[in-house]
């Protein structure tokens with residue numbers, strides 16, 4: 146089966162082809178193309194939804210063409226189904242992918258599978274092989290044992306979910322305010338670093354001392370695991386207070402321009418450590434409590450080396466003996482390969498007329 150994935154939830158326009166068989170349930174990535182309006186947003190230090198949507202319109206057809214053309218012997222006739230991100234995301238951006246997928250589904254008479262972007266991030270872990278590539282996937286979750294705990298850390302979301310099987314996901318908790326990626330982005334801006342803040346802070350942090358500033362670890366030891374919808378539960382996160390703590394620290398200097406390079410590096414290292422500590426602690430706590438057989442990480446922030454290392458280190462130190470999976474770095478940030486893969490493992494086509502974009506789509 147050949148699935149064309151389409152992803153346009155934010156500022157990336159993605160199209161990918163995956164090949165998979167029901168027999169061995171392994172996904173081979175045939176092509177994975179991306180165009181991005183990131184450079185336009187760098188000027189404003191954050192994404193302007195209207196600009197992102199207009200760029201999606203420009204890129205969508207060329208990107209889909211490139212994804213298909215890359216495979217010399219393949220044509221659209223060979224595609225068996227179309228997978229498309231329907232949410233969550235920016236409505237203008239989402240509509241471009243959804244309307245394109247609906248149109249192609251109608252014209253080409255192909256089944257269409259709606260995909261939740263956040264679930265897509267989890268499924269980046271399930272890609273097993275890349276066609277014609279020197280690049281080997283070392284850590285595929287294709288043979289993963291359930292139940293598993295997944296932590297999704299992206300620009301707009303931070304969610305902890307329990308997965309009992311493909312298609313059976315229980316949301317345990319999420320952020321009460323800023324997402325982890327959002328905290329990196331906003332603090333990066335406070336520090337005068339280029340957008341997006343996550344990679345910029347990671348780079349600065351490599352030169353800094355993580356113990357220099359003792360930033361808060363919000364909700365880390367909240368032990369109320371019963372709360373639902375009311376006060377924060379033990380599985381919830383909160384990162385806006387951390388942003389305020391960094392802001393206070395910076396405000397001690399009258400002008401941000403006089404912050405020394407070393408101070409910026411130390412603040413970056415200290416706040417990165419605070420975010421990583423909370424994410425790792427809560428995920429491993431949930432893994433133990435639910436006696437899971439594997440742990441999955443996904444989303445743009447999963448590209449952070451410190452976060453990846455700390456997960457591995459703490460799992461080893463606690464002697465948990467639970468396999469840990471994280472996608473290759475380039476598959477952590479938004480892409481269409483993860484959307485096509487999620488559709489393969491959760492193959493539920495619906496009539497094209499019923500596919501609609503839902504910017505508020507969630508796990509529950």
Ligand code: KG4
Nearest residue numbers: 299300301326341343344445446449478479
């Ligand atoms: O998943 P993603 O590509 O888009 C959303 O679905 O939001 O995630 C983007 C987020 C941004 O907030 C970005 O700063 C963050 O992922 N990010 C990182 C790193 N690379 C991207 N955060 C920390 N360290 C990184 N290396």
Ligand code: ZN
Nearest residue numbers: 299445478479
């Ligand atoms: Zn994303």
